[in-house]
Amino acid sequence: MSVESVNQIRNLGIIGQGGGGKTSLAEAILFDTGANTRLGRVDDGTSVFDFEPEEVKRQQSLSTSFHHVTWKKHEINIIDMPGYANFLPDALNCMRACSGLVLVLEGTPGALKVEAERLWARAGELGLPRLAFVTKLDRENTELDAAVKELRDVLQATPLTLHLPIGSAETFRGVVDVVRMQALIAQPDGSLAEEAIPADLAEAAESARDKLMETAAEVSDELIEQYLENGTLTDEQLATALRQGVRACKFVPVLAGSGSKNIGIPALLDSVVELLPAPAELGPAKGQDPKSGEAAERAISTGAPLSLFVFKTIVDPFAGSFRSSRWFRGSSPATPRSSREQRR
Numbered sequence: 325m326s327v328e329s330v331n332q333i334r335n336l337g338i339i340g341q342g343g344g345g346k347t348s349l350a351e352a353i354l355f356d357t358g359a360n361t362r363l364g365r366v367d368d369g370t371s372v373f374d375f376e377p378e379e380v381k382r383q384q385s386l387s388t389s390f391h392h393v394t395w396k397k398h399e400i401n402i403i404d405m406p407g408y409a410n411f412l413p414d415a416l417n418c419m420r421a422c423s424g425l426v427l428v429l430e431g432t433p434g435a436l437k438v439e440a441e442r443l444w445a446r447a448g449e450l451g452l453p454r455l456a457f458v459t460k461l462d463r464e465n466t467e468l469d470a471a472v473k474e475l476r477d478v479l480q481a482t483p484l485t486l487h488l489p490i491g492s493a494e495t496f497r498g499v500v501d502v503v504r505m506q507a508l509i510a511q512p513d514g515s516l517a518e519e520a521i522p523a524d525l526a527e528a529a530e531s532a533r534d535k536l537m538e539t540a541a542e543v544s545d546e547l548i549e550q551y552l553e554n555g556t557l558t559d560e561q562l563a564t565a566l567r568q569g570v571r572a573c574k575f576v577p578v579l580a581g582s583g584s585k586n587i588g589i590p591a592l593l594d595s596v597v598e599l600l601p602a603p604a605e606l607g608p609a610k611g612q613d614p615k616s617g618e619a620a621e622r623a624i625s626t627g628a629p630l631s632l633f634v635f636k637t638i639v640d641p642f643a644g645s646f647r648s649s650r651w652f653r654g655s656s657p658a659t660p661r662s663s664r665e666q667r668r
């Protein structure tokens with residue numbers, strides 16, 4: 325493990341309906357964090373998440389796949405899940421291994437499908453803190469508000485808009501961060517350059533920030549009092565409110581971008597490490613005492629006795645074979661390829 329403390333780990337599940345853009349987002353995360361030197365694409369079979377021959381052929385995820393990246397001294401385990409109905413049980417099961425989730429939404433009115441609702445309900449049952457990422461904003465007829473409305477009206481969540489898109493469709497080029505009140509403009513390498521908020525978005529940004537503070541303050545009596553007294557929150561109070569509210573599943577911050585155009589990813593990763601919890605913060609794990617058969621709880625702590633939870637098994641026909649081993653032939657652990665892919 326490359327991090328010093330379990331508090332610097334995030335087990336991040338990427339959920340949403342099939343075709344929504346999850347794997348493309350996951351590929352952009354690998355590229356922007358340097359875990360992959362090229363931006364993998366589902367459509368041309370170069371995705372390292374959708375690597376099985378059947379996935380390459382169908383251009384869609386059939387099973388959950390995993391990678392890990394480091395971002396600002398945190399280790400993020402990325403869990404990219406399928407979203408098509410036939411493969412949903414795998415995703416529903418793997419969610420138990422997550423410490424937080426990103427729901428990927430398309431900003432197309434009426435786009436939300438029943439699979440996303442099912443995954444969302446499961447996340448609620450598990451009490452998993454969530455962010456939403458509205459992707460594909462580089463496409464025609466997409467708008468952030470359509471996704472925000474679906475979060476509120478269909479998924480019954482309390483959305484908090486943290487980003488406003490700058491430009492639309494082919495002119496979409498970045499976001500206004502209404503927490504820090506700055507424009508983040510995507511660069512060719514995926515990084516975000518901080519700029520002043522464009523004049524035509526200044527008013528919308530102010531009003532989005534006011535709305536954000538008003539909702540975020542409701543997370544505690546103390547913060548609501550401070551908000552009512554001063555008519556505002558300090559940056560520190562707002563950050564605290566966001567963290568507390570996300571962890572308590574009271575609201576869902578909404579971020580914006582595009583996976584395949586690699587826009588907005590570093591801001592999403594910042595929110596993942598700032599707002600979503602480490603596994604140890606989720607409270608005790610529940611299971612069964614192997615000796616007595618009684619229900620038992622274990623603190624998630626390096627000091628507690630070792631307990632394992634197997635949430636997925638994979639049959640690799642080449643396991644144990646040195647020459648075709650997954651890590652052989654110079655591929656780094658950060659960019660693993662399937663043994664089958666290596667044979668091609």
Ligand SMILES: Nc1nc2c(ncn2[C@@H]2O[C@H](COP(=O)(O)OP(=O)(O)O)[C@@H](O)[C@H]2O)c(=O)[nH]1
Nearest residue numbers: 342343344345346347348366459460582583584
């Ligand atoms: N224009 C555009 N297309 C995207 C974006 N993200 C994904 N797509 C396309 O949407 C389709 C489904 O993407 P994929 O990442 O496989 O979705 P998943 O099933 O949720 O993993 C593919 O054809 C992608 O190229 C995006 O941000 N912009």
Ligand SMILES: [Mg+2]
Nearest residue numbers: 346347384385
């Ligand atoms: Mg996928």
